[in-house]
Amino acid sequence: MLPAVFLSAVWAYDFANFERQILARYGPARVAVLREWQSSLAEARKAAELEKLRKVNDFVNSRVEFDEDIAIYNQSDYWATPLETIGQGRADCEDFAIIKYFSLKDSGIALAKLRLVYVKARLEGPTGPRLQAHMVLAYYATPNAEPLVLDNLVAEILPASKRKDLHPVFSFNSEAIWSGVAGNSAKGPGGTSQLSRWEDLLLRARKEGFD
Numbered sequence: 548m549l550p551a552v553f554l555s556a557v558w559a560y561d562f563a564n565f566e567r568q569i570l571a572r573y574g575p576a577r578v579a580v581l582r583e584w585q586s587s588l589a590e591a592r593k594a595a596e597l598e599k600l601r602k603v604n605d606f607v608n609s610r611v612e613f614d615e616d617i618a619i620y621n622q623s624d625y626w627a628t629p630l631e632t633i634g635q636g637r638a639d640c641e642d643f644a645i646i647k648y649f650s651l652k653d654s655g656i657a658l659a660k661l662r663l664v665y666v667k668a669r670l671e672g673p674t675g676p677r678l679q680a681h682m683v684l685a686y687y688a689t690p691n692a693e694p695l696v697l698d699n700l701v702a703e704i705l706p707a708s709k710r711k712d713l714h715p716v717f718s719f720n721s722e723a724i725w726s727g728v729a730g731n732s733a734k735g736p737g738g739t740s741q742l743s744r745w746e747d748l749l750l751r752a753r754k755e756g757f758d
Contacts, residue, residue, distance in 0.1 A: 573634035591654040603650040626748040643699040662718040
């Protein structure tokens, strides 16, 4: 078994490299937020898993503003890398889930415990409730555990059964796609290559230094 000190640093990112990229692409104003993110992740690495979830969820939800892709990137649907989200300071639901995924990965949580979940969210509008495509991050303490949901719409981390407003469609991470969100749901054929936006995101993130 690996020593705990080593395990806590397995996913540590090269923040000096990230800072150079932020300066070149977004200017010095966003460096402070990058450093805050670095400090937050350093604290999360020392914490128990549930505390890691809280620290990451609270940091991202408080430091990033929600906005639509068309306003941020002039595209109707764009999945941003964590560095792009920190640089822009704005994100849509996919980007919130993605930066939390990479943050928890850095904190030492095993990928098998994390899945991004595509859902239909029931939102209240001026003409009544409506369903909207949405993405959240789910955490599984054990393979058959009920997942906890990290979301930008609801600040509190809640068990999936408490989120009656969310109707899950499928889930995925860097390793596989699942037909549902249960820990024992069937994996989809073909792996993540079915999700071209996710594959593109992973490629761009690797180029930035997110191994």
